[in-house]
Amino acid sequence: MSANLAQPWGFVENNPNPSSAPLLALSPASLNSFHTHSETASTSWSAYFSSLSSHPPPLASSKLAGVGDVGTAAWWGGRAKDRDGAVLSLVMKVGLRQEDRLKAWVSWCEAAGGIGGRESVAAIEKKVAASMKSGDYGPLEFADASLVRTIDVDLQRTLTDHPQFKEGGGAEMLKRVLLCTALTVPDVGYLQGMNFLGAFLHLTFPEATSQELVLVLSTMVTKVLPGYFTQSLPNLLLDTDILTSLVKATDPELHEHMSGLGLELTLLCPQWFLTGFVTGLPWPTVLRVWDMLLFSTPSSTNGSSGILLFTSLSLLHSSKAEIKSTDSMCRAITKTREVCAKISWSKVVENAGLSVHSFLDIGKLRKDIKRMDKQRQAQAQAAAQAQAQAPAPTKRARSDSEEDSEETSRSSLSLFQTPMTKRRKTALEKFAVKNGITADQPEGAYLFGEKKGSGLVDAAEGFFNFAKELMTPTPAAKRGRSRSGSGEEGAGEELGGRVLFDKGQAPAAAKSGAVKKSVSFAESNKGAGKVVEEKDKENSTAAAFMSPNSKGFEMTPIKSGRRTPGTGRKSSVKKEGRRQQTPYRSTHFFSSPEPRNQILSPVSKMR
């Protein structure tokens, strides 16, 4: 019998459709509550915009700074390419304002390129509209004949409880968007999950035209989540692998418990990744995740993976108490989904903060992952050799997923929707060329079916950079701090979304406590579980020291000398001095692995 049968499952008899709860969050009521949520975002952005016009910040020197008026579509598109530190930090810390969101998302997607721009989408839309009117989809010339039918079937089961989809024009709009997207990105066509992405976009921006939605959705499935919407889901598997190693590295106890339960991440993750968290998290939280996902589009291949991994890891850490307290896999999954259905973005950041704390030494994790990767490669090689040595019936013996799809392609298995035919292979190659994906990138390696071990390390890198960026103070925060000193009521603090503890601010007791903790951690690097507990306590202490006007902050880095184990705690004062001289540092959070020494303490207040 299989391993997980030895474990008692427990009984979750009463779980009518466990994953349906988050969908309830997609209601008009929650949209209203969301608008009150974004008050912090509003003030922060206004402060930022006014700061732009009053005293031009260093970004004026950058080549795209002159683009359009502040806040227009052109300006947003320019910001995305420019990777301006302040905008980046605002996107990450407070999220976009709802009124800017559509504009910003669409411009970022246009800036990302690769989908032909508005004109071609408009042309496609005309054709689709005509076809939908006549009911004859022949002229659209879909490569996959069953595509229209698949979309129709899926439309009947996409948020059918929602008034907009029940009676309103939601379903028709969604169909148009999905058909247009399938034509805009023919290499992807349509795969399940896209219906939820589209529905989410339509509900978030009821006023948006289908063109705008098509632009965002197409970018989402090609650039933001490349390799997720293909028949063998290579990147989904890759990211799940990395997430498993991240869990193992950050909380070995949790990992052990999960494997004891037989709870593999492949049971949890597809729902999160394939729907961009839409079916798993509350609406406002999803918007925050998408803000960053879309901001990351013009850049690297790893940025979006980093965000997905960061969020997922944090979700697992958020529900680890629930997972650990049960010995039933069913219940663990249900509980995790329950936790996720209610979680706010600030909680996500906070809990990921804990997880970053619990290993602190990113370098060590990097090494661990590299080692695991080598093992994987070695295993793969051994398997390949074994196969090569095996006698005649090698063709039958192969069992990789790629072979899988080839083998089943003859019999039109609708599981894989579009079997790997020659035509599709060419399409994939074109797709890769168009998007600048080469075979040595992880996506490329997976797209072309040549698995390369380096993919693991590369994609993990995306996570590190993202986590680091989110946990480090930003220029905006520093500017805010200096300004609040001159009496501007902490507007700048909100701007950055985080505060540095001044020496005077943080009472000596707390500081010495913090130092003690870090030392004790340095000594016992193994006891991660215990450390996490300690950090929990420390958190509440840190929260108590937050200044009253700091609500809305997500992270409170303690700038004093708490350092990664092994690097010592020298020169923190000097460092601070240097940092103040250079208010803007490079913020290429998706690509620059520049080491930062600050260790941060998450704080639990966000209203």
Place this chain on the structure above:
Amino acid sequence: MAEAKNEAKMGEESPESSDSEAENIKQFKVILLGNGATGKTSLAQRFANDQFAQSYKQTIGLDFFMKRITLPGDVEVALQIWDIGGQSIGGKMINNYIYGAHACIMCYDITNVDSFMDLEDWYRLVKKSFKDEKLPMCVLLGNKTDLNHMKVVKDTVAHRFASENSMHEHAVSAKTGDKVQTTFYQVAATLSGVLMPKAEMDSHETVVTAQITGYEQHDSEVEGGQVPEYTHKRQSCVLS
């Protein structure tokens, strides 16, 4: 007697009893496989919660359902039902889901030929996942018998497929609940080696309350995609 107990157990839904009794109970992993929109989630829901959701939701990845039942001779078993999304699961991931299953329920929609034809591929996946090991118990399950007037999968064809692969065969309706309980009881009985007399089996059948709604068939090529006139009327009927 056994029946009375069953009823109580089913209605009770007592999670707290799980910890104390868990060791004595046999547990089985039952997976539902089949194309999208064949009604796998509805089947699981009908069995575990005795509900049918009128508006349905697509399964991405998978969902779990759990139910404990009592078989003749006071044999208690727990069925853990893995409801696997019809699409969106590729390559290696499906092996993880299938591996270790005690029973595979292969679902098709009796009004959709493709869903039946594709079962061959699903079955191949199962065989592949188990490689050299003994195959789990396989059940061929035709769903949507409430739409018998739109049936396109012939009985003889289904019989042949079932006997060729030594599968058990059932036809159910998740919507009305017809034969759903019987099927899962049969699976549980077979897995735990309990003999199930026919009378015993029938006793698990509940009175079927059907609601007729304007249900549109998926397959536009069948009967020109016409929805029969009478399905537009909304009313209830009771079969006993």
